Amino acid sequence: MEFFIEPLYIGFFVSGLSFLAVVHWYFNGNFNYWKKKGVPYLKPEPFFGNLRDLTLLRTSTAEMFQKLYHEFEGHPFAGLYQSRTPALLLRDPELIKIFLAKDFQHSQHRGFKLDEKRDPLTANIFTLGGPRWRILRTKLTPSFTSVKIKQMFHLMEECSETLQSFLLESAKRGEEVELKEVLAKFSTDIIGTCAFGIQSNSMTDPDSEFRKMGRKMFDPTIASALRKYMQLFLPTLAKILNVSIIGKEVTRFFTSVVKETVEYREKHGVMRNDFLQLLMQLRTQIRSDVAAAGNKNEERFVFHRWFHLLVDQKELSIDPGLVQHFFDHSWHSIGSLKLQGVELCFVVIETLYQKIQAIFEI
Incomplete structure (x- = not known):
């Protein structure tokens, strides 16, 4: 009997150790990210990163980040960890201005992983990023x-x-x-x-x-x-x-x-x-736009509004700058484009006609 029990115990023990090793790697394996980048950072803690007090409801979000802000006095920016995820803390006003204005297209993501079907109330202008945020902001601003x-x-x-x-x-x-x-x-x-x-x-x-x-x-x-x-x-x-x-x-x-x-x-x-x-x-108004999409004279208007969303969803593997040039200068004169632009024209039209209905339903 002992001959069969001991291997069973050993199997459970090895499985338990393997599980703990995987969990340890998952929560700690990314903690050298900022060190490799040469960015100043605070030593993170397993499971919590640098946000233990916030996660355990010991402090508010504002107080937590105010404390972290003062921890890096003299540095224009610093690295943090939200659990195992690296995050960049900006301190210098000029650097913040660059991120929010000049280079905003590279920093639109809010850091939230949303599941709109399961949690629809979380998908709002404060949490969305990329083209979805841009479209919503454009619509809501007026x-x-x-x-x-x-x-x-x-x-x-x-x-x-x-x-x-x-x-x-x-x-x-x-x-x-x-x-x-x-x-x-x-x-x-x-x-x-x-x-x-x-x-x-x-x-x-x-x-x-x-x-x-x-x-x-x-x-x-x-x-x-x-x-x-x-x-x-x-x-x-x-x-x-x-x-x-x-x-x-x-x-x-x-x-x-x-x-x-x-x-x-x-x-x-x-x-x-x-x-x-x-x-x-x-x-x-949006319903009117959808109805207008069926009118050939409105194609340019509708395509221009939604092509950014397609690119973000990787439905179109193209350069947004080239598409913008196409819309701004060459919608009525395709012949002025080079071969790459002509090919782009057919790709855009074909893909948009396939995807436009799905986009409007989002």
């Missing part, structure tokens, strides 16, 4: 003009009057108030009325569903920290375990709120000066 924001002022004013009444009543009764919670409720009411087009009544209703979901979305918990860690640093494992940064209940709630509000406004012809109305108008 919605944030001073004129359109001023149109929402009366909505904010109503929330401010509710806040004032709440504080006056509390003062008359001599009650203490938790200012953080009060301002969180005030912010929730502002977001609810300006962004979602609903009256959340967080200030007057302690059981407001909107406020409850806001807490679940933003309040730090061990569970939310683990979900975020897995999604950002172990995306494959998160996908296998169906883990998302934002809870399923929260996602369903906000998705249904927007869907029901939009359907109600479209059905009853309701118009309201809020951000949701601007997005509805934007959707109508």
